[in-house]
Amino acid sequence: xxxxxxxxxxxxxxxxxxxxxxxxxxxxxxxxxxxxxxxxxxxxxxxxxxxxxxxxxxxxxxxxxxxxxxxxxxxxxxxxxxxxxxxxxxxxxxxxxxxxxxxxxxxxxxxxxxxxxxxxxxxxxxxxxxxxxxxxxxxxxxxxxxxxxxxxxxxxxxxxxxxxxxxxxxxxxxxxxxxxxxxxxxxxxxxxxxxxxxxxxxxxxxxxxxxxxxxxxxxxxxxxxxxxxxxxxxxxxxxxxxxxxxxxxxxxxxxxxxxxxxxxxxxxxxxxxxxxxxxxxxxxxxxxxxxxxxxxxxxxxxxxxxxxxxxxxxxxxxxxxxxxxxxxxxxxxxxxxxxxxxxxxxxxxxxxxxxxxxxxxxxxxxxxxxxxxxxxxxxxxxxxxxxxxxxxxxxx
Amino acid sequence: xxxxxxxxxxxxxxxxxxxxxxxxxxxxxxxxxxxxxxxxxxxxxxxxxxxxxxxxxxxxxxxxxxxxxxxxxxxxxxxxxxxxxxxxxxxxxxxxxxxxxxxxxxxxxxxxxxxxxxxxxxxxxxxxxxxxxxxxxxxxxxxxxxxxxxxxxxxxxxxxxxxxxxxxxxxxxxxxxxxxxxxxxxxxxxxxxxxxxxxxxxxxxxxxxxxxxxxxxxxxxxxxxxxxxxxxxxxxxxxxxxxxxxxxxxxxxxxxxxxxxxxxxxxxxxxxxxxxxxxxxxxxxxxxxxxxxxxxxxxxxxxxxxxxxxxxxxxxxxxxxxxxxxxxxxxxxxxxxxxxxxxxxxxxxxxxxxxxxxxxxxxx
Numbered sequence: 001x002x003x004x005x006x007x008x009x010x011x012x013x014x015x016x017x018x019x020x021x022x023x024x025x026x027x028x029x030x031x032x033x034x035x036x037x038x039x040x041x042x043x044x045x046x047x048x049x050x051x052x053x054x055x056x057x058x059x060x061x062x063x064x065x066x067x068x069x070x071x072x073x074x075x076x077x078x079x080x081x082x083x084x085x086x087x088x089x090x091x092x093x094x095x096x097x098x099x100x101x102x103x104x105x106x107x108x109x110x111x112x113x114x115x116x117x118x119x120x121x122x123x124x125x126x127x128x129x130x131x132x133x134x135x136x137x138x139x140x141x142x143x144x145x146x147x148x149x150x151x152x153x154x155x156x157x158x159x160x161x162x163x164x165x166x167x168x169x170x171x172x173x174x175x176x177x178x179x180x181x182x183x184x185x186x187x188x189x190x191x192x193x194x195x196x197x198x199x200x201x202x203x204x205x206x207x208x209x210x211x212x213x214x215x216x217x218x219x220x221x222x223x224x225x226x227x228x229x230x231x232x233x234x235x236x237x238x239x240x241x242x243x244x245x246x247x248x249x250x251x252x253x254x255x256x257x258x259x260x261x262x263x264x265x266x267x268x269x270x271x272x273x274x275x276x277x278x279x280x281x282x283x284x285x286x287x288x289x290x291x292x293x294x295x296x297x298x299x300x301x302x303x304x305x306x307x308x309x310x311x312x313x314x315x316x317x318x319x320x321x322x323x324x325x326x327x328x329x330x331x332x333x334x335x336x337x338x339x340x341x342x343x344x345x346x347x348x349x350x351x352x353x354x355x356x357x358x359x360x361x362x363x364x365x366x367x368x369x370x371x372x373x374x375x376x377x378x379x380x381x382x383x384x385x386x387x388x389x390x391x392x393x394x395x396x
Numbered sequence: 397x398x399x400x401x402x403x404x405x406x407x408x409x410x411x412x413x414x415x416x417x418x419x420x421x422x423x424x425x426x427x428x429x430x431x432x433x434x435x436x437x438x439x440x441x442x443x444x445x446x447x448x449x450x451x452x453x454x455x456x457x458x459x460x461x462x463x464x465x466x467x468x469x470x471x472x473x474x475x476x477x478x479x480x481x482x483x484x485x486x487x488x489x490x491x492x493x494x495x496x497x498x499x500x501x502x503x504x505x506x507x508x509x510x511x512x513x514x515x516x517x518x519x520x521x522x523x524x525x526x527x528x529x530x531x532x533x534x535x536x537x538x539x540x541x542x543x544x545x546x547x548x549x550x551x552x553x554x555x556x557x558x559x560x561x562x563x564x565x566x567x568x569x570x571x572x573x574x575x576x577x578x579x580x581x582x583x584x585x586x587x588x589x590x591x592x593x594x595x596x597x598x599x600x601x602x603x604x605x606x607x608x609x610x611x612x613x614x615x616x617x618x619x620x621x622x623x624x625x626x627x628x629x630x631x632x633x634x635x636x637x638x639x640x641x642x643x644x645x646x647x648x649x650x651x652x653x654x655x656x657x658x659x660x661x662x663x664x665x666x667x668x669x670x671x672x673x674x675x676x677x678x679x680x681x682x683x684x685x686x687x688x689x690x691x692x693x694x695x696x697x698x699x700x701x702x703x704x705x706x707x708x709x710x711x712x713x714x715x716x717x718x719x720x721x722x723x724x725x726x727x728x729x730x731x732x733x734x735x736x737x738x739x740x741x742x743x744x745x746x747x748x749x750x751x752x753x754x755x756x757x758x759x760x
Contacts, residue, residue: 019510019512019513019514019517020509020510020511020512020513120507120508120509120511123654123664124654125654125657174637174641177640177641178638178640178641181640182640345566348570349566349569349570350570351570352570352573
């Protein structure tokens with residue numbers, strides 16, 4: 001009996017997991033998926049790693065990724081058809097990017113992402129972006145230089161804090177779905193596009209020259225209403241959006257000096273609070289933003305050693321940020337009538353009873369509502385120097 | 397009879413904790429969030445409170461007959477034939493629940509980890525250990541529980557610490573929006589799943605625990621600790637995933653562990669974290685199975701329950717495969733028929749016992 005058990009134990013350690021085994025060398029690792037709408041069908045483009053090209057030893061200079069493309073009535077159907085072209089089973093657990101074509105976005109994105117939230121293998125930690133002025137297929141067809149794998153380049157570009165600091169912002173699938181399903185908040189997505197000559201993108205020359213003919217670049221944010229793309233925010237509005245949503249760490253803002261000229265400020269910390277309330281039966285929000293920043297560049301004649309100057313700079317920054325934010329809110333209210341900031345959610349949180357009354361006509365209420373924006377800026381230091389050398393040579 | 401088996405009160409405490417957490421860790425957050433929305437965590441707190449009352453009822457009954465098991469108590473109070481019929485019903489339901497838990501185990505792995513492995517294989521594997529555990533006896537698996545509860549709480553602690561940076565309190569605001577009625581309604585479901593079911597522990601509680609007095613306390617404390625774990629899990633699901641996602645997911649706690657990402661270094665550890673509910677599921681299944689086997693042996697007046705383990709184990713596996721045609725049916729069954737079954741053996745039967753006991757005492 002004991003011997004028998006011993007043999008069984010040894011066998012079980014060698015023979016475990018045979019049913020669902022999937023060897024790495026039998027899998028095609030899918031890094032990016034693009035979805036477009038072609039007539040009535042979905043066109044799914046999958047960017048799959050060519051393993052031999054990723055390792056430095058066996059690399060022969062061929063493309064590190066391959067694009068598969070199929071049409072289908074549903075997304076899964078199209079995805080499944082790819083197996084007919086690929087010798088390997090598709091593995092989606094390492095998905096990095098989901099790119100949706102602009103045409104699809106205008107028709108509505110909800111149906112096309114349902115699979116991705118339901119399918120067991122897919123984790124929701126990848127970014128979703130909208131291909132601006134092009135199809136997702138065209139976008140995924142561009143080779144990149146620094147990161148061998150285009151999907152990784154897209155993912156990392158969005159992830160680095162510096163990139164999120166400008167006018168773009170990454171959204172994962174979870175965040176997108178949360179925004180889509182929320183009553184008092186509309187979705188926003190990152191725009192992505194190809195700079196330069198699109199046709200050159202997939203060529204090998206694209207990664208061989210110092211200045212690639214086609215480069216992938218993130219652009220401003222796309223505004224949604226329900227699940228339909230209604231327009232794009234400008235760079236200024238994207239900044240305003242990020243300031244309200246508390247995502248402006250490490251971002252850089254140019255401000256005007258008291259006596260003309262410009263200075264640049266780096267925001268190191270920001271803390272925004274949205275508070276909803278009902279004032280005389282009308283919805284209202286208070287947006288309070290506390291910002292900490294450093295002076296990083298001075299291109300004007302000011303005396304930085306003077307406390308007064310610092311206070312004045314702080315005031316200027318506050319004014320400028322408030323202006324940007326107010327203009328952004330106005331764009332969302334008047335142009336798109338889409339509550340991308342979650343003001344409705346804020347009112348729901350503070351006053352659930354009143355929210356029930358205004359919920360149905362929230363779009364109209366939102367476009368009429370008042371938002372009291374207050375920015376409080378504190379400057380911490382002025383970089384490695386006090387007064388600028390510009391002061392010495394008196395450059396105007 | 398195997399009445400010489402005794403476990404100490406700490407081992408009993410551990411078993412109660414694991415039993416209470418059992419399946420609730422997987423199903424309660426989503427079931428409660430469907431009705432009570434962002435107030436589901438309040439419902440779990442209320443539910444734990446009500447659950448303690450139910451446990452108190454069980455303890456009262458156990459107190460009257462410190463040397464008998466539940467099946468024996470029923471037989472003593474209702475007489476031979478009615479008693480046996482009621483006990484058979486009780487045993488049947490706990491066997492049904494044992495196979496239901498096997499189904500839970502199989503379907504969870506089928507959905508999230510091993511989609512191509514047939515469920516029968518997974519269920520046989522699990523049932524194999526369960527049968528083995530029961531054959532080795534209560535003492536053995538109580539000691540196993542003593543070891544594995546440490547593993548459970550270490551993983552649980554890791555989960556809580558790793559996920560806490562993702563908490564967003566906006567997700568549970570406005571607090572108390574759904575009102576008392578909705579919250580109470582949904583907390584009832586929770587009470588049934590984690591406390592009323594604990595009636596099966598009456599098969600081991602008074603008779604197999606060596607110190608009656610401490611045993612009473614540990615029954616309550618164990619239920620409370622289990623309840624706190626569920627409160628924490630529900631709270632984390634709501635604050636991290638949000639209401640819609642928690643209600644929409646079939647296993648929100650698993651989705652929760654997928655979210656763990658610390659410095660891009662500690663991530664993708666959900667497979668490890670799944671051992672949390674594999675452990676609790678195993679002990680809940682084992683307890684159900686042990687109770688049904690022991691109960692059946694006592695009904696049939698057998699000297700030893702062990703000969704029953706293998707045949708009943710096979711029945712459990714087969715039952716677990718045919719019990720539900722699909723997972724939607726399972727959800728529906730749990731919320732309707734399952735609840736009534738649990739209430740009938742876990743609440744009405746004990747109340748009836750109290751009633752009959754009172755009458756008998758008076759006539760004596």
